[in-house]
Amino acid sequence: MNDILPALADMLEQRRSADAATSYTAKLLQGDTEKILKKIIEEAGEVLMAAKDGDREHLVYETADLWFHSMILLAQQGIRVENVLAELARRQGVSGLAEKAARQPS
Ligand SMILES: N=c1c2ncn([C@@H]3O[C@H](COP(=O)(O)OP(=O)(O)OP(=O)(O)O)[C@@H](O)[C@H]3O)c2ncn1[C@@H]1O[C@H](COP(=O)(O)O)[C@@H](O)[C@H]1O
Secondary structure: OOOHHHHHHHHHHHHOOOOOOOOHHHHHHHOOHHHHHHHHHHHHHHHHHHHHHOOHHHHHHHHHHHHHHHHHHHHHOOOOHHHHHHHHHHHOOOOHHHHHHHHOOO
């Protein structure tokens, strides 16, 4: 389960040169970045609606859609998901409030 994001990233790499007629992923990867960005905004809106509705199952489903399309954007930009995971790991144990305070000019 923990390896699902890197495995998905590997699959997206393979889809880069796949037939766009038979692969949703290949179609997005080979198309305009704009289309991927629109899908991310659309999925974020669906996450918002599911949360507002208090529909937990739907929230999980839409969050998976949002993560999937974010992964497509990373793949299209040549960024590995391991970079995002490393950034999250780097932040572990650093309070968001302390991090924000360190960014403010004194
Ligand atoms: N994880 C996913 C995944 N999550 C979501 N989706 C697709 O993302 C789309 C979500 O967008 P919407 O709900 O808006 O559906 P839609 O109306 O059909 O989308 P649009 O036509 O508006 O773009 C749906 O078509 C889902 O099927 C995914 N498609 C593929 N994968 C993975 O990618 C692999 C390769 O699939 P292909 O894309 O077929 O190569 C699969 O085996 C899965 O592992």
